[in-house]
Amino acid sequence: MNLSQTLADVGEQAVIREITAAAPSSLNGDDAAVLFAAPPNSRTVASTDLMVDGRHFLREWSTPREIGKKAILRNFADIEAMGARPVAALLAIAAPGDTPVSFVRGVAKGIAEHCSFYNAELVGGDITKSDLLVINITAIGFLGGSRAALTLDAARTGQKVVAHGAIGHAAAGLSLLQRFGRDLPAEHADLYPLIDAHCAPWLSPGRGVIARAAEVTAMTDNSDGLIQDCGTMAQRSGVHIDLDADAIQPDPLLHAAAAVLDCDPWQWVLAGGEDHTLIGTTAKQAPSGFREIGTVSRGSGITVDGQRPRYAEGWAGF
C-alpha cells in the first residue's frame, strides 16, 4: 500500500485490514469479540478513555506509534489500578478522510507493541469518518480470585502509601515540548527521557496484580496530578493522606529540566498528571517494584510533610 494514501483513498475495509495486520488477533473480525475463557472465579474489569487530537496528543510531538502505546498504557494503568490483569483492548477511531493510512497503521502498531507486554490483544474496534481525529480505547482485564479489587475507598488509617513509576516526568516532558518542540537542543539531550515519559509513558506490567497479592487495599494511577489523585483517594476513603516530601522530591532529571526552563520542578511532581504511576496503600511492606511515599491517618485531605501542598490543581476536563 502506498504510504501517502489516505483513509478516503482506500476505504473502510482496507483500513481495517491495515489495522488487523498491524495488531493481529484471532479474536477480531466478527460483530463482537469473544474473549478466551477467564480463569475460574474471576471477574471482568473494564475501562474506557478518549484521546482528542490537539488536546491529548499533538501529531507534531508524538509519532503514531507513541500515540498508540500511550493510549494502551493509559487504559491498562486503570485496569492495573484495580489489581487486575489487562487482557484485551478495543480501538475506535473517528478520523478525517484525509488522514494518512500510515497514521492509523502506526497507532495500531503501537497498540500491538504495548499490548504484547501484557500478553493482551487488540480484539475489536470501529472506524468512522469525522472532522476531528478522536481515538477511543476500551481496556478489558480479568480480576482473579475472591479478594477485593483495589478501590479508591479502601485506604485505611495506619497504612503507608506506596508508588510504582516516576512522578512528574510526563509533565516535565510536556513543558519541554512546549518550549522546544520535539527537537531538543543537543545540549539538553540528557532530558530526552522526560519527552519519552510524556509521549510514551511506561509502567512495568503486572504491578497491579503484584500489589493486590501483596495486600495493597486501595490503588489509583497518577493520571490527573499527584495531589488531585491522592486527594480523591483520601476523600473517597474518608482518611488523611500525608506525602513524604523527601520520598517524592524532584529527581536530578526534573531538577535539570527545571534549570533549563527556569521553573519550579515541584509543580510537575504535585500537579502534573499523565505519569500513570500506580499509587496504593498497604499495611504491609511495599510490594516488589513499589517504594513508600507517605502515610494514611485519621482525618481528611492531603498534605506534604504535614503542610498544605504548594501546588494542588490538576488536569481539568472542561
Add this chain to the structure above:
Amino acid sequence: MNLSQTLADVGEQAVIREITAAAPSSLNGDDAAVLFAAPPNSRTVASTDLMVDGRHFLREWSTPREIGKKAILRNFADIEAMGARPVAALLAIAAPGDTPVSFVRGVAKGIAEHCSFYNAELVGGDITKSDLLVINITAIGFLGGSRAALTLDAARTGQKVVAHGAIGHAAAGLSLLQRFGRDLPAEHADLYPLIDAHCAPWLSPGRGVIARAAEVTAMTDNSDGLIQDCGTMAQRSGVHIDLDADAIQPDPLLHAAAAVLDCDPWQWVLAGGEDHTLIGTTAKQAPSGFREIGTVSRGSGITVDGQRPRYAEGWAGF
C-alpha cells in the same frame, strides 16, 4: 441544576454526577469497573462503536434520550449477534464546552432506559472536551456455556436464513427525516413508526441468546444494509445465500412511505442499514421471534429469488 448550563459552566465532576444520577450503577466510579462475576464457564464478549455528531445522528432530528437509546441498541445488537447476553456498557463522550448539561443527562437517561431492558448497567466512562461531539459506547456481554458463539463464518449449506426485527424501517425513517425533518405533516402521521425506527430502533432483548439455544450457528445484525451484511456472512462462510423476495418484501408501512416520497421501497429493504435486525442461519426451525427469509446453499454471493439484488450498496465508512 439550571437546565441551560453547559459542560464548561459546571465542570467535569458535576457532569459525571449528572450522568451517574441518570444512569446509576454501584459498579461505577473507580479507575475501572469490576463486573459482577459471570456464570461459571462463560466468556466475556465486547464490542465498541462510535457515533459522530452530524454523521450518525443529528441533534435536530433525535432527542438526547433517543441518541442514548440508539447508541446502546447498536452495541447490544452486536453482542446479541454473537448469541451473548449484554451485561454492561461504558460511555465515552468528547463534547464541546458549550454542550448543554441537559444533553448529556438525556443521553445518559436513554442509555439507562435501554440498558434496563437487558438488566445491564452503565458501569463506567470518560468525558473530555472536544471541538466535535463524539459518543463512544463499549458493550460487554457474557456468553454462557461451551457452545460456539454465533459467528459470521458459521453459515452452512442446507440451512435456512432467519431474521428477528423489521428490515428497511430505519432507512425509510431517515428518508422521511431528510424530506420533512422531525415534524411529519399531520396527514402522514401513520408513518411516524418509521421515524422511530431510525431515531430509536428496537429489538426484543435476548433474541441472540434464544437463537443460540435454538441452534442458530451464524448470526449478524443488519447494520450496514441487508445485502451487504448477508453478503459478508456468505463470503466469510464460503456459501451462497438466497433471500426470498416474498419474505422480505416491503411491508405496508414502507409502501406508504414510498408513495409519499415517490421512491422504490426495495432500496430501503436491500440497501438500508441501521435496523439492527438479527439475521441468522440454522438447520432447525426458526427460533421464537424469528421468521424465515432465505436459504443457504453451495456457492458464493447473495441473490434474491435467484437474481442479482436490485440494490446492493450499503453504508460506507469513508
